[in-house]
Amino acid sequence: MDFDDTPDEAAWRAEVRAFLDEHKDELGQRAGARELDATVARRRQALLYDAGYVGVTWPVDAGGRGGTPMQQSIIDQEMARAGVPGLINLIGIGMCGPTVIYHGSEDQKRRYLQRLLRAEDLxxxxxxxxxxxxxxxxxxxxxxxxxxxxxxxxxxxxxxxxxxxxxxxxxxxxxxxxxxxxxxxxxxxxxxxxxxxxxxxxxxxxxxxxxxxxxxxxxxxxxxxxxxxxxxxxxxALTTLMSERLTLGGGGTEIGLSVEEVTRHVAAQVAALPPERQALVRQQLGRSYVSSLGIRYTGYRLLTALSQGNLPGPEASAGKLAGTTAARDLADLAVRVLGDDAVYGATADGSSTWQDLQAVLPGMAIAGGTNEVLRNIIGERVLGLPPEPRADKDKTFRELAAAGA
Ligand SMILES: Cc1cc2nc3c(=O)[nH]c(=O)nc-3n(C[C@H](O)[C@H](O)[C@H](O)COP(=O)(O)OP(=O)(O)OC[C@H]3O[C@@H](n4cnc5c(N)ncnc54)[C@H](O)[C@@H]3O)c2cc1C
The missing domain is CATH 2.40.110.10 (Butyryl-CoA Dehydrogenase, subunit A, domain 2)
Known part of the structure; x- marks a missing residue:
């Protein structure tokens, strides 16, 4: 594993950071659960695309930049650091686009891919x-x-x-x-x-x-x-699912919520608590911090493999499993410390609370592979445990459907 930016990566990081800083008013701020104004979000993605920061790893003839996974990861890290909302067409970029790139005709690629990256089509x-x-x-x-x-x-x-x-x-x-x-x-x-x-x-x-x-x-x-x-x-579909796991679980950035962000929000309230209750919150934040480091470094290992030209393995499943669990623990902690109605962020459409965010996160533990399914993948493909019994292998779909399977 290599933790340091190379000189090229450091220059790229500085360029991305300067762009996000210069355009922070147009890009807006992450405001929690209710933030999807599609028109604004499409405009934001087009701005980032035109600057060269969307579809970085896609081939140039697909509308991308032919860049490295490391460059993409640096963009993700800098967007998270600056609090910029995620891209509206994330499913298009992470799952649908790669499927068209690998399996589509030249005509489909020409018609669809660049428009997808600019969020002209969702x-x-x-x-x-x-x-x-x-x-x-x-x-x-x-x-x-x-x-x-x-x-x-x-x-x-x-x-x-x-x-x-x-x-x-x-x-x-x-x-x-x-x-x-x-x-x-x-x-x-x-x-x-x-x-x-x-x-x-x-x-x-x-x-x-x-x-x-x-x-x-x-x-x-x-x-x-x-x-x-x-x-x-x-x-x-396996192309899509492999890209999905990478999009949701890879890269070493937090899923939905970071321990630093939660600490910033709860610090004042925790300082006002009696010492014995402070200790409990500190312990929980400490635990979350340790698991966030594990997630980050597992993500870096995956990126190192990618940057050496290797395909991602089941570690992306581990990243997603640990990431969603950590985010849920942090949201629960924030709600307990700050109260049910504490505001997490505000947009022109209204504000969203920590409780709204808490209610979104369980879905992340289901989408793109449930925790149980991810544990099966880790058990079978990482730990080498015996596979689940599969009784449907030698039957046709019609036979299975008739049997109500
Ligand atoms: C927020 C969100 C967004 C989503 N977006 C999309 C989308 O854009 N497109 C799309 O196609 N789908 C989407 N999904 C659907 C998602 O992929 C499915 O919900 C997921 O694959 C689980 O399938 P299921 O809901 O049918 O649950 P089931 O597969 O019926 O699972 C029910 C329960 O059984 C457990 N289980 C199932 N099989 C096993 C097993 N072999 N071993 C142990 N336990 C098992 C599961 O973990 C779960 O607890 C989304 C879901 C969510 C929550």
């Missing part, structure tokens, strides 16, 4: 269904090809983040029920404004409505919008 990931989340390969949304070659899609997705604002999505469908469940899948780009697509926002316990149910009622998708071969959707 993207969503249409994978999970009511009966298939962790067991993604059990999905039922079906696509049937007609004699002209067009595909007709019918089914339902759920928990689709940003679908209500999205222009396009990557959509995983079942095209052949008579082979094993991982085999008969095919991926498409779907136009979210196409006839037959209905998006219904779901209200979350945080008060927000960032994700949705999406219904497909005989939605027609031209064959030119297929990503990868017919029946090869699982391999295509």
């Amino acid at each position: 993207w969503c990931q249409l994978f999970s269904e009511p009966a298939s989340g962790s067991d993604l390969a059990a999905l039922r949304t079906k696509a049937v090809q007609d004699e002209r070659g067009d595909w007709h899609v019918t089914g339902q997705k759920v928990w689709t983040t940003l679908a209500h604002l999205s222009d396009y999505g990557i959509l995983l469908t079942r095209t052949d029920p008579d082979v094993a469940k991982h085999r008969g899948l095919t991926m498409f780009v779907v136009d979210m404004k196409a006839p037959g697509v209905t998006v219904r926002p779901l209200k979350q316990m945080s008060g927000g409505a960032d994700f949705n149910e999406v219904f497909f009622d005989d939605v027609v998708i031209p064959d030119s919008e297929r990503l990868g071969e017919v029946g090869d959707g699982w391999r295509v």
Whole structure:
């Protein structure tokens, strides 16, 4: 592991920091749970893209900069340090775009990628269904090809983040029920404004409505919008899931909340507590600090591997698991010390409280792989424990569905 910036990295960090400082009024401040004004967020992403700070690792012919993961990580660290809100098209950049880069046609890349990076088009990931989340390969949304070659899609997705604002999505469908469940899948780009697509926002316990149910009622998708071969959707989806794990778990920056930030907010109240209660809070902050160092260094190990040209391993799962757990502990602590109504941040639309943030974080421990699923990955792929028994390996999807699996 190498902790120090090289001279090039230090120069890059200084450049990014100066840009964020110069544009801090346009970029705004992270204000907690309720901050999604889509127009403002699109403008913010375009400003960062035009300056060369979005899609840094993407190839130049895909609209990116052909830069290194380390450069991207420095941007992430500096944005977190400056309190700049995250990018609105994060799912597009982290999951959908890489899938188009690896599996799309030249025509798809030309039409979609640069617009995605500038947030001219927003993207969503249409994978999970009511009966298939962790067991993604059990999905039922079906696509049937007609004699002209067009595909007709019918089914339902759920928990689709940003679908209500999205222009396009990557959509995983079942095209052949008579082979094993991982085999008969095919991926498409779907136009979210196409006839037959209905998006219904779901209200979350945080008060927000960032994700949705999406219904497909005989939605027609031209064959030119297929990503990868017919029946090869699982391999295509693995590209997406690998990128997702990296986006959510890698890089050594905190997920949602840092121990330094919480300490800053609670310091005055803690100082006013009687000494025996101060000690309890200090112990908890100390514990969070130790785990944040573990997360940071695991992230750096991953970045070191990436910068040496190696593919990310299951350590990204460990980073996400530990990161979401640490963020939840910190939010719980802040609410206990500051009280239910303490304001975390404010935007033009109103303020959000620490309790709002506390209510958002459990979702992070589910999205992109639940804690239990991540523990399975760590158990099997890091610790070498025996794999879970899988009784569905030799059955076709049709047989499994008939058996109610
Ligand atoms: C905030 C948020 C945003 C999301 N955004 C998107 C999105 O944009 N696009 C998208 O497609 N999906 C999205 N999802 C869905 C997410 O991917 C699924 O919720 C997740 O994969 C879990 O699936 P599930 O909800 O069906 O739960 P299930 O898979 O039914 O799991 C239920 C419980 O069983 C446990 N469990 C399941 N399998 C195992 C196992 N093998 N071993 C041990 N325990 C197990 C789980 O850990 C969980 O506790 C989002 C979810 C959230 C919370």
